[in-house]
Amino acid sequence: MTQRSLNLAEVAEDANAEVTFVPEDDAHHAGSRSVWRILAVDDDRSFQRATALALKNTIIFGRRLEVVQAYSLAEAARQLAQDRDFAVILVDVVMECEDAGLRLAKGVRETLGLMEPRIVLLTGQPGFAPVARVMEDYDLTDYCIKSDLARRSLNQVLTGAIRAYRQLHDLVSARKGLQLIIESSSRLAAARSIGELARKALAEVARLLDVPVSGVVCEGARMPADGDTIASCDTRQPFVTCAEGCFADAHGRALSALGDHTVEQTIRQALAGHISIDTAQGQAIFLPREEARSDYVVYLRTGRPLDPAEKELLGVFATNLSRGFGNVALIDRLDRLAFEDPVLRMPNATALLREIDRLRRPDSHGGRLVLFDVDQFSRQADGLGDGFRNALLAAVARRLESAFPQPAMVARIADDLFGIVGPAMSVNLDRASGVLATPLEIEAAHHWCSACTAEIPLDTAHADAHALKRAALQTLRIAKSRGSGHGMRWSPEFERDEARRFRIHARLTDAIAQGGFHVKFQPQFDLDCGRLIGAEALLRWHSPDGPVPPDEFIPIAEKSAHIHAIGRYVIEQACDAIGELEAAGIADVVVSVNVSARQFEQDGLTDAIREICHGRRVPLDRLGIELTETAVMSSFDRVVEVLHAHRDAGGKVAIDDFGTGMASLEYLHMLPADFLKIDRTFVSSLDHEERGRSIARMIIELGHNLGIALIAEGVETREQADWLRRHGCRFAQGWLLGRPLPLPQLIALARDGRGLP
Ligand code: C2E
Ligand code: CA
Ligand code: CA
Numbered sequence: 001m002t003q004r005s006l007n008l009a010e011v012a013e014d015a016n017a018e019v020t021f022v023p024e025d026d027a028h029h030a031g032s033r034s035v036w037r038i039l040a041v042d043d044d045r046s047f048q049r050a051t052a053l054a055l056k057n058t059i060i061f062g063r064r065l066e067v068v069q070a071y072s073l074a075e076a077a078r079q080l081a082q083d084r085d086f087a088v089i090l091v092d093v094v095m096e097c098e099d100a101g102l103r104l105a106k107g108v109r110e111t112l113g114l115m116e117p118r119i120v121l122l123t124g125q126p127g128f129a130p131v132a133r134v135m136e137d138y139d140l141t142d143y144c145i146k147s148d149l150a151r152r153s154l155n156q157v158l159t160g161a162i163r164a165y166r167q168l169h170d171l172v173s174a175r176k177g178l179q180l181i182i183e184s185s186s187r188l189a190a191a192r193s194i195g196e197l198a199r200k201a202l203a204e205v206a207r208l209l210d211v212p213v214s215g216v217v218c219e220g221a222r223m224p225a226d227g228d229t230i231a232s233c234d235t236r237q238p239f240v241t242c243a244e245g246c247f248a249d250a251h252g253r254a255l256s257a258l259g260d261h262t263v264e265q266t267i268r269q270a271l272a273g274h275i276s277i278d279t280a281q282g283q284a285i286f287l288p289r290e291e292a293r294s295d296y297v298v299y300l301r302t303g304r305p306l307d308p309a310e311k312e313l314l315g316v317f318a319t320n321l322s323r324g325f326g327n328v329a330l331i332d333r334l335d336r337l338a339f340e341d342p343v344l345r346m347p348n349a350t351a352l353l354r355e356i357d358r359l360r361r362p363d364s365h366g367g368r369l370v371l372f373d374v375d376q377f378s379r380q381a382d383g384l385g386d387g388f389r390n391a392l393l394a395a396v397a398r399r400l401e402s403a404f405p406q407p408a409m410v411a412r413i414a415d416d417l418f419g420i421v422g423p424a425m426s427v428n429l430d431r432a433s434g435v436l437a438t439p440l441e442i443e444a445a446h447h448w449c450s451a452c453t454a455e456i457p458l459d460t461a462h463a464d465a466h467a468l469k470r471a472a473l474q475t476l477r478i479a480k481s482r483g484s485g486h487g488m489r490w491s492p493e494f495e496r497d498e499a500r501r502f503r504i505h506a507r508l509t510d511a512i513a514q515g516g517f518h519v520k521f522q523p524q525f526d527l528d529c530g531r532l533i534g535a536e537a538l539l540r541w542h543s544p545d546g547p548v549p550p551d552e553f554i555p556i557a558e559k560s561a562h563i564h565a566i567g568r569y570v571i572e573q574a575c576d577a578i579g580e581l582e583a584a585g586i587a588d589v590v591v592s593v594n595v596s597a598r599q600f601e602q603d604g605l606t607d608a609i610r611e612i613c614h615g616r617r618v619p620l621d622r623l624g625i626e627l628t629e630t631a632v633m634s635s636f637d638r639v640v641e642v643l644h645a646h647r648d649a650g651g652k653v654a655i656d657d658f659g660t661g662m663a664s665l666e667y668l669h670m671l672p673a674d675f676l677k678i679d680r681t682f683v684s685s686l687d688h689e690e691r692g693r694s695i696a697r698m699i700i701e702l703g704h705n706l707g708i709a710l711i712a713e714g715v716e717t718r719e720q721a722d723w724l725r726r727h728g729c730r731f732a733q734g735w736l737l738g739r740p741l742p743l744p745q746l747i748a749l750a751r752d753g754r755g756l757p
Pocket of ligand 2: 536594626656
């Protein structure tokens with residue numbers, strides 16, 4: 001407690017006594033008690049006795065009176081130092097000195113700073129009356145001559161004084177309420193939503209006017225938001241944002257559902273006229289849209305008219321509130337810009353990250369993130385225009401939102417990529433896989449779609465939401481590499497893989513500069529006659545960390561420009577091999593190289609091949625190109641052009657890994673190919689799986705129909721070789737027939753004329 005001790009010796013100077021007023025900060029207000037407390041200060045003991053007696057059973061405004069008596073200015077000062085809690089101070093003007101009463105009044109107002117207690121001056125001398133200025137300066141409520149009190153009862157004097165006290169007390173507490181509101185204005189502005197602010201606003205106004213909370217906050221016409229049409233704004237019905245007390249039923253509904261015609265009309269008038277309206281039953285406070293995005297009216301039922309002071313307070317409050325609404329609307333809008341996808345009007349990647357962070361906090365119960373990537377979206381959508389594209393995405397978004405209702409959050413992360421985050425119970429791959437189980441209906445037509453999905457728990461060791469999202473994207477890439485419609489759960493190993501890939505990429509750069517590669521050649525045979533017909537050039541790399549299989553480093557090289565240098569190296573090696581085979585007198589073995597999709601993207605692949613062959617004086621027709629179905633499909637026209645050029649020059653073309661890609665028959669017809677290579681997976685399943693056998697049969701039949709020869713890959717057993725030959729696949733390569741060999745061994749093999757082992 002801070003004690004302000006003031007020496008008011010001058011107050012009681014003639015008594016030579018020090019009169020000290022000590023204000024007490026935590027003193028109660030008289031108004032908060034169940035009695036009215038009166039301090040009677042008079043040195044006339046008989047008057048004091050009479051007063052106490054007269055007021056003993058008096059009740060004013062429903063409360064009894066408690067009279068505390070002091071017999072001198074000094075005693076009153078001591079009393080007030082301990083206890084400030086009085087509604088009325090009755091004080092005799094003349095006590096220790098001529099103007100003791102006035103001194104007391106001055107001390108109460110100026111030293112103690114007590115503004116609320118009403119001071120009534122009493123005097124025994126009919127001739128004495130204080131000048132008006134004194135009455136005003138010390139805020140004296142009344143002045144009576146003791147002898148008159150018989151006529152004008154003390155009761156009557158006190159009733160007036162208490163009424164004044166009560167009003168003032170209410171006003172002061174209202175002002176204190178306002179002060180609280182001003183202080184809390186930053187808190188009001190920090191309210192995240194208009195709804196929250198509206199609720200607070202109603203409570204504050206009610207407290208200010210000391211009435212129960214019964215009212216509404218109504219939103220009028222709004223300014224066009226980004227994406228709203230003007231028409232939808234103009235025709236917007238006033239809307240009840242928040243409703244309390246007897247209006248509670250109207251919450252979240254149109255104003256017309258308020259159920260109180262008079263109040264409804266008042267609010268409409270306020271909205272239409274941009275004015276606050278003061279009625280005997282309630283207050284409609286208009287908050288203009290300059291501050292908030294929309295016009296708002298806060299209506300509070302008061303059940304009574306307001307006095308002028310209350311009205312003034314309400315005005316100040318309204319300005320403050322208007323600013324609050326403006327701030328919240330602004331935050332709301334910024335929030336929308338920062339966290340909403342502008343096209344689909346749903347949370348965006350930033351919102352998703354924020355939600356992930358929130359759910360990853362220690363006090364939350366974890367959860368999961370699922371990524372959902374619509375397959376071949378760009379191809380579907382490109383053909384059909386932007387409108388269709390957005391309609392398709394919106395349809396997918398709605399599906400996701402109904403499959404993953406709140407508390408889960410569905411966000412659009414990129415073009416056709418969505419993220420869902422929420423409780424592990426409901427956010428999982430299983431549910432995601434059902435989302436596109438039925439066709440989407442767009443523009444009155446059915447569209448079948450599929451999606452690749454990835455799932456990751458939120459409680460992984462990842463540093464933050466960004467790292468977690470990256471891990472999920474990596475998992476999604478793996479799912480996508482398996483083909484359309486695949487789902488994949490994250491595993492910590494993926495992370496180790498990622499680190500390894502990064503390292504490999506760095507090592508590849510050195511290997512290209514320093515020549516860390518070599519090539520092996522796997523022989524290919526004619527199963528009918530056992531003759532060596534060709535060899536596939538397969539790249540080998542001994543990195544400083546040990547040998548790395550091409551399956552691992554080729555995809556990494558494909559992601560950078562490395563693949564071009566590597567591709568050129570292999571073609572050079574193949575041409576060198578052709579030259580050496582030729583020099584050894586072997587002129588009928590075709591050496592094939594694997595060419596990846598990215599190599600076709602570069603201009604001049606055909607020229608480069610021709611130039612390398614010419615430089616080494618090897619005939620082009622001895623060089624074969626192998627490319628996968630997927631590579632063909634990635635840029636069909638361009639690939640076909642290169643293949644044609646190569647074949648026109650006499651070169652051979654083989655479609656690799658056939659059966660695993662997605663080339664349709666229609667494309668195959670147009671494809672300039674000499675060989676289809678039956679993928680190893682079908683060959684290896686020939687022994688035990690009917691599915692593999694029937695696919696192999698189909699590919700062989702297809703080859704025959706199109707006039708394309710067949711080479712089986714990965715033949716490891718005699719049974720496989722026999723089955724293939726019996727079913728019309730003439731050519732084969734595989735460990736049964738020969739492992740990839742260094743060039744001298746291949747030359748030896750060819751020279752020996754060794755056929756099938
Ligand atoms: P691919 O073109 O399908 O090559 C055949 C792969 O099967 C080779 O693996 C080969 O060693 C392996 N293989 C051959 N016979 C058998 C067998 O009987 N059993 C089994 N289990 N495997 C057999 P490799 O050399 O590891 O190459 C893997 C893939 O890497 C290749 O698949 C090819 O896609 C790619 N690749 C290899 N070299 C190059 C290259 O120079 N350029 C490009 N772009 N890709 C290459
Ligand atoms: Ca190959
Ligand atoms: Ca292959």
